[in-house]
Amino acid sequence: MSLATKLATFIERLDVDTAPRAVRERIDACLLNGYGIALGSENTPYYKVAGAATLNMEQNSTSATLFFTSRKASFSGAMLANAALFHGRAQEDTCGTVHVGAIVIPMLTALAESGRYPIARLKTALLAAYEVAGLFDGLYGRFSAANGFRATSSYGILGAATAAAKFMGLNASQIAAALSTAASFAGGVLQSFVDGTDEWRYQVGIAAHNGWCAAGLAQAGAIASTRGFEGSAGFVKAFVRVDCDVDGLAARLGNEWSALRVTFKPYPVCAFNQTPVIAALRLRERLARRSIERVRIRMNPFETRYAGMNSRGPFNSISGTLMSTPFCVATTLVHGEPTIEHMTSYNDPRVTAAMAKVAVITDESVPNLSAVIEAELSTGELISHEQKMTPADYSYDWTATSQLVRRVGSEQGVDPQSYDRLETAILDLGDGSIEEIVRLFSKRDRSLQQATTRPAYTRGESAA
Numbered sequence: 499m500s501l502a503t504k505l506a507t508f509i510e511r512l513d514v515d516t517a518p519r520a521v522r523e524r525i526d527a528c529l530l531n532g533y534g535i536a537l538g539s540e541n542t543p544y545y546k547v548a549g550a551a552t553l554n555m556e557q558n559s560t561s562a563t564l565f566f567t568s569r570k571a572s573f574s575g576a577m578l579a580n581a582a583l584f585h586g587r588a589q590e591d592t593c594g595t596v597h598v599g600a601i602v603i604p605m606l607t608a609l610a611e612s613g614r615y616p617i618a619r620l621k622t623a624l625l626a627a628y629e630v631a632g633l634f635d636g637l638y639g640r641f642s643a644a645n646g647f648r649a650t651s652s653y654g655i656l657g658a659a660t661a662a663a664k665f666m667g668l669n670a671s672q673i674a675a676a677l678s679t680a681a682s683f684a685g686g687v688l689q690s691f692v693d694g695t696d697e698w699r700y701q702v703g704i705a706a707h708n709g710w711c712a713a714g715l716a717q718a719g720a721i722a723s724t725r726g727f728e729g730s731a732g733f734v735k736a737f738v739r740v741d742c743d744v745d746g747l748a749a750r751l752g753n754e755w756s757a758l759r760v761t762f763k764p765y766p767v768c769a770f771n772q773t774p775v776i777a778a779l780r781l782r783e784r785l786a787r788r789s790i791e792r793v794r795i796r797m798n799p800f801e802t803r804y805a806g807m808n809s810r811g812p813f814n815s816i817s818g819t820l821m822s823t824p825f826c827v828a829t830t831l832v833h834g835e836p837t838i839e840h841m842t843s844y845n846d847p848r849v850t851a852a853m854a855k856v857a858v859i860t861d862e863s864v865p866n867l868s869a870v871i872e873a874e875l876s877t878g879e880l881i882s883h884e885q886k887m888t889p890a891d892y893s894y895d896w897t898a899t900s901q902l903v904r905r906v907g908s909e910q911g912v913d914p915q916s917y918d919r920l921e922t923a924i925l926d927l928g929d930g931s932i933e934e935i936v937r938l939f940s941k942r943d944r945s946l947q948q949a950t951t952r953p954a955y956t957r958g959e960s961a962a
Contacts, residue, residue: 501727502681504748505630506674509660512629514622517755524757525621527899528591528628529924531762532603533935534903534917535589538910540566541838542586544699549579562608565939573608573710578703580604585702587838588820589763589906592892593628593756594635596649597702602627602661605706610932615665618928623665625757630677631657632756633747638738640800643688647737651686651701658709668717675716678726681733683708691806694818761892762899765836766816770801770867771826772892777871777885778830784883785831789876790852795827796861796870808858813844827871828853837909867892 514522539545549564552575562576563569565583570576581604584590590600606620631653639649659680663673686705690697716722727733728742735742765775774795781793801807806821819825819841829840832848843849864870867889872882894902904917916938923934 500674500724501742501744501747502674502677502722502724503670504744505660505677505751506670508751509626509630509664509673510670512622512626512664514625517625521625521755521757522621523896524760524893525625525628526924527762527894527896528599528624528757528760529603529621529927530896530899530921531591531894531903532584532599533920533924533938534899535587535906536565536580536584537912537916537920537938538903538906539583539586541910542583544586544696545579545583548582548700548703552576552579562611563936563939565936573612574707576608577605577706577710578700580607581703581706582699585699587766587906588768588816589766591760591762592769593632593760594649595639595643595769596631596635596653596657598628598631598654598657598760600702601650601654601658601706601709604703605658605710606661606665607932607936609662609665609710611936615667617930617932619665619667620927620932623661626664627657627661628757628760629751629755630660632759633750636750636754636756636759637743637747638734641740642737643800643804645737645739646687646689646805648686648688648698648701650698651705652684652737654702655680655684655705655709655712658706659712660709662710662713663716666713666717668713672716674724675720675722676713678722678724679715679720680709680712681726682723683712684733684737688805690817691804691821692809694806694809694811694813694815694821696815696817699817758893759889761889762894762902763892764902766838766841767820767826767836768807770797770804770807771820771823773867773869773885773887774823774827774871775830775836776887777869777883778827779835780883780885781871781873781881782831782834784881785873785875790831790855790873791876792874793827793831793852793856794859794872795823795856796859796864796872797823798864798866798868799860799862800866802858802860810853811844816841819844823858824853824856825849827856
């Protein structure tokens, strides 16, 4: 039996209501984080660019809402713009290295607005996406990243196709075809992280659209390869450059729930920079304003070698600063907890001076998601702090997720009652309506037509 068939058989039988309680609760938390972070992301420029592009490319499409506007667009246009909104602060959820929520929640929201599919399927469809995308990332993510492919694009499209197929009520053979078709559509490289540019902001919407298209083609009867994953020219060989472990992947289904590996981000920086920021905060407490000569931060090789992590600018976009460990550590040492304002202050002289003192050291003895930070003072004293973290430290429950999104909303001036309404709507989603959530993203004063091809984050911008 092919891997696509094994996956499809599992997905066809999957039901969130029969999954373990911890899994059900994690899906609710993922929805809260996704919508909640998006509510606090209106000032990010990427969804405005994507929305303006959508309106320029389309005429009279009215299938789904473009958030924070009174406009509607096609399903694919809403997916592109709204996914960019969910991705705007870079505080979307992470399953290993794939950002499933930023892809699939906007996609399912757009499809749900049509009223064609039972809203009761939405949470199961989202769970299916985490299980498939997380499955591949868990086994292959570090290897495909080393080859220059971004997991969110390469594996996220598989999650999108799975979610769309499940939401649409496809049978096992159609789900298998959707998965194999999505495998042939997959892609997305990491160079934008290296260059500090914004292509990766829009990869999530493209993955959503392409995954949905794969499911639509399967529903219409498209014939797909039965060996799309394990074939000699298939998905795994192309992206990972190894033979596909069909039995090993299939054995994890329903036994090692990928949804339970989902983590959330307390700060608007890359997932790999969350712990360095926390370590820098602890160090900052101990420094008591004493003068620093040098700072060394030791991290795992996979993280230090990930695209963009060692960048030192010059920066003119938050796409560069949030990936840069030297910048994230420097701005934390100078200002404390990083905010969007700090991350978009590209020419802050104090941060620039501090960043020049920060060295990122590759250390194989440091586990993933952990860091050791050392500061050498002008007096010759050495202060060191080891910040041990695991995925469990970022696997927030409903209460912690609520606190996170409300903190982000407070930073951006969102009415706290919006989060009360959101939480009620998510918990009642199986018997309610997606419109309760969509209304939270009602029209504001700003217009997508004001967006330009260049994001508006130019505060303190470098001339380079």
